[in-house]
Amino acid sequence: MTAATLPPDLVVKDPPPLGGPDKQRSSYLLTVIMIICASYFLLPLFWLVVASTKSNADLFSTFGLWFANFNLFENIQSVLTFQDGVFIRWAVNSFIYAVVSAVGAAFLATMAGYAFAKYQFPGGKALFAIILGAVTIPSAALTVPTYLMFAQAHLTDTYWAVILPSLVAPFGVFLMRVYAADAIDTTLIEAGRVDGVGEIRIFFTIAFRLLLPGSVTVLLFSLVATWNNYFLPLIMLNSAEKFPLTVGLAQWAATSAGGSGSAALFSTVITGSFLSIIPLVIAFLFLSRYWESGLAAGGVKA
Amino acid sequence: MSTTVGSARPAASDASTAIRPRPRLTAAKKRQYGAAYALVLPFFIIFIAMMIVPLVYAGYLSVFTTKLIGGTSFAGLENYAKAITDPLFLTGVLRMAVFLVIQVPIMIGLALFFALALDSGMMKLARFTRLSIFVPYAVPGVVATLMWGYLYGPDFGPFAQIGTALGLGPPPFFTPTGMLFSIMNIVNWEFIGYNMIVLFAALRSIAPELYEAARVDGASEKRIAWSIKIPGIRAGLLLTVIFSVIGTFQLFTEPQLLRTLAPTVIGTAYTPNLYAYNVAFVNQDANYAAALAFLLGVVIMIISYLVQLGAQRKERRS
Numbered sequence: 001m002t003a004a005t006l007p008p009d010l011v012v013k014d015p016p017p018l019g020g021p022d023k024q025r026s027s028y029l030l031t032v033i034m035i036i037c038a039s040y041f042l043l044p045l046f047w048l049v050v051a052s053t054k055s056n057a058d059l060f061s062t063f064g065l066w067f068a069n070f071n072l073f074e075n076i077q078s079v080l081t082f083q084d085g086v087f088i089r090w091a092v093n094s095f096i097y098a099v100v101s102a103v104g105a106a107f108l109a110t111m112a113g114y115a116f117a118k119y120q121f122p123g124g125k126a127l128f129a130i131i132l133g134a135v136t137i138p139s140a141a142l143t144v145p146t147y148l149m150f151a152q153a154h155l156t157d158t159y160w161a162v163i164l165p166s167l168v169a170p171f172g173v174f175l176m177r178v179y180a181a182d183a184i185d186t187t188l189i190e191a192g193r194v195d196g197v198g199e200i201r202i203f204f205t206i207a208f209r210l211l212l213p214g215s216v217t218v219l220l221f222s223l224v225a226t227w228n229n230y231f232l233p234l235i236m237l238n239s240a241e242k243f244p245l246t247v248g249l250a251q252w253a254a255t256s257a258g259g260s261g262s263a264a265l266f267s268t269v270i271t272g273s274f275l276s277i278i279p280l281v282i283a284f285l286f287l288s289r290y291w292e293s294g295l296a297a298g299g300v301k302a
Numbered sequence: 303m304s305t306t307v308g309s310a311r312p313a314a315s316d317a318s319t320a321i322r323p324r325p326r327l328t329a330a331k332k333r334q335y336g337a338a339y340a341l342v343l344p345f346f347i348i349f350i351a352m353m354i355v356p357l358v359y360a361g362y363l364s365v366f367t368t369k370l371i372g373g374t375s376f377a378g379l380e381n382y383a384k385a386i387t388d389p390l391f392l393t394g395v396l397r398m399a400v401f402l403v404i405q406v407p408i409m410i411g412l413a414l415f416f417a418l419a420l421d422s423g424m425m426k427l428a429r430f431t432r433l434s435i436f437v438p439y440a441v442p443g444v445v446a447t448l449m450w451g452y453l454y455g456p457d458f459g460p461f462a463q464i465g466t467a468l469g470l471g472p473p474p475f476f477t478p479t480g481m482l483f484s485i486m487n488i489v490n491w492e493f494i495g496y497n498m499i500v501l502f503a504a505l506r507s508i509a510p511e512l513y514e515a516a517r518v519d520g521a522s523e524k525r526i527a528w529s530i531k532i533p534g535i536r537a538g539l540l541l542t543v544i545f546s547v548i549g550t551f552q553l554f555t556e557p558q559l560l561r562t563l564a565p566t567v568i569g570t571a572y573t574p575n576l577y578a579y580n581v582a583f584v585n586q587d588a589n590y591a592a593a594l595a596f597l598l599g600v601v602i603m604i605i606s607y608l609v610q611l612g613a614q615r616k617e618r619r620s
Contacts, residue, residue, distance in 0.1 A: 026424055026425070027422075027424040030419055030425045031425040031426045031427065033419075034416070034420075034425055034431045035427065035431065038431045038434035038435055039434075040491075041434050041435050041491065042434050044446070044449045044450060044453060044491065045441075045449075047449065047453060047460065048445075048449055060457060060458045063463055064453075064459060065460045108344050108348060111344060111345065112341060112342045112344075112345035112346075114341060115337075115338045115339075115342045116342070119335070119337065119338035119341075121335045121338040121339065124338065127342060127346070131349070134353060136544065136602070136607075137353055137603070138548050138551065138552050138598070138602045139552075140554060141575065142353060142356050142357065142599070144360075144578050144579065144582050145357065145360035145592055145596075146356040148356075148359065148360070148363060148591075148592060149355065149356050149359045164348070167352065168345075168348055168352045168353055170349070173345060193330070198337075199333055199334055199337030200337055200340060203337075203341065224439070227442065228441075228442035230443060230444045230554075230555045231555065231575075235583070245442075246443075246444040247444075249445065249448065250448075250559055253448050253451075253559065253562065254559075254562045257563055266458075269448065270448075273445045273448055276442070276445060277440070277441050277442070277445055280440040284437065284440035285433065288433060288436070
């Protein structure tokens with residue numbers, strides 16, 4: 001899928017090329033300042049790459065921001081085999097949590113957003129206002145109460161305990177309403193009605209395809225939010241074999257900081273962290289237009 | 303389209319719709335209402351179950367108290383009375399207020415500066431810079447905190463290595479005062495790019511004619527940024543500020559992980575959310591934890607409401 005499928009007003013346009021020689025507004029000073037600022041954001045990631053290639057001993061004995069003996073493959077091996085290969089299990093769990101939650105959240109938000117954009121129905125405005133208000137409900141403050149509720153329902157320490165709360169994306173509904181209003185011509189729906197197509201079938205056969213680029217944006221946001229979530233799985237899960245990468249890595253880090261006898265864990269934690277961010281960083285770089293377009297719709301029309 | 307007729311003779315078409323008797327609910331309309339409800343229903347079921355019910359349940363739990371002897375009994379607002387006089391909770395809220403007042407302006411200010419710089423079209427390597435600043439958004443808070451924690455650390459952190467080599471000793475990242483700034487730095491690193499993209503996108507949607515005219519009149523780029531661009535993205539700015547307020551008061555991951563590196567500096571109640579977590583899981587006091595969570599939610603909603611109100615009042619004045 002390419003950015004060409006997004007409606008023009010949702011695509012973030014690059015600044016226009018500089019004018020002719022008479023309008024040379026390029027500023028080297030600004031470019032230099034911005035490159036320095038950009039390097040601040042890249043520095044920790046550079047450190048992570050460097051540190052992943054070092055043995056535990058070299059971490060302590062060599063300068064942190066430059067390479068020493070190349071030990072990356074040994075480190076990766078120790079990450080993948082430590083505690084009977086539980087890291088791979090965590091990666092699979094992260095993937096399950098993120099994909100199921102994101103697909104579900106995007107689908108629910110797409111249906112609701114489409115209905116709010118294309119139907120005038122009694123109570124519709126009030127319901128939408130409730131959703132807008134819910135955007136400011138602090139989700140992390142809800143996590144402890146949700147845990148207490150799930151404990152009553154014996155849902156804690158299950159995959160559902162992480163997935164169900166991650167399905168709610170009020171901001172996604174808002175984005176999809178904005179998107180559906182522009183992306184679907186009402187005459188198209190009318191044409192479907194004239195042909196005798198049912199309302200729900202119109203959504204699935206005509207509208208859904210047109211809404212897909214917007215849904216992908218919501219899906220990506222939910223995916224990142226769930227993949228990166230720590231508080232919710234930390235609270236909900238007890239069994240290590242159900243942990244996502246975030247909770248697992250944090251546990252390893254706590255063990256390695258604990259010191260005694262486990263000092264050799266530092267390089268494992270660091271390499272594990274490095275491996276855990278690769279999928280999202282790659283997805284992020286290739287799909288950056290989707291993130292930016294989603295944020296555009298939110299920032300411009302809020 | 304039918305609107306072409308209306309726009310040509312607006313008065314006549316208005317009159318005709320006014321005279322026409324309002325039709326009763328037709329079968330088609332009923333079907334459409336049914337479809338609309340069917341489409342929003344799945345979202346609302348999950349929404350109510352995962353947001354409203356926990357909120358109500360927390361409210362319910364918070365008016366009870368459980369004692370080792372005597373079991374659970376109704377306590378009215380006792381837990382709330384305890385919370386608003388609980389020094390641990392209040393220091394946490396106050397600490398987050400200090401955090402908010404310092405960190406959010408820095409974050410939004412830098413995000414705005416970067417967005418304006420990218421939007422000015424005056425720099426090279428704009429796409430590379432934009433992605434570099436935005437990429438931390440794809441890094442989990444856990445990994446960001448682990449990375450910065452090791453970078454700060456006295457054992458093999460490069461800053462400590464440089465400081466020691468220069469004879470200055472390791473920088474004070476983990477001292478009681480230093481810690482708050484160390485956390486601010488992590489949060490800035492994580493979220494400046496996100497806020498920059500929101501603001502950048504808002505800037506790109508301003509009609510360029512607006513500042514072309516100003517440029518012809520001889521206005522400087524700085525003046526254009528201040529007088530046209532920043533007022534033009536007020537909605538985007540408000541959004542970033544409100545999300546930042548909500549995020550700050552919920553701070554959990556960063557202090558919880560740094561606690562293992564500096565347990566004497568970060569207590570069990572360093573942030574309100576950390577406190578609620580520890581009350582629920584370490585002290586096993588679900589009732590009091592519910593009251594704390596409920597109160598925290600109320601504080602956040604009041605403050606984000608005040609931010610919105612302030613912004614609206616400012617808008618009306620100008």
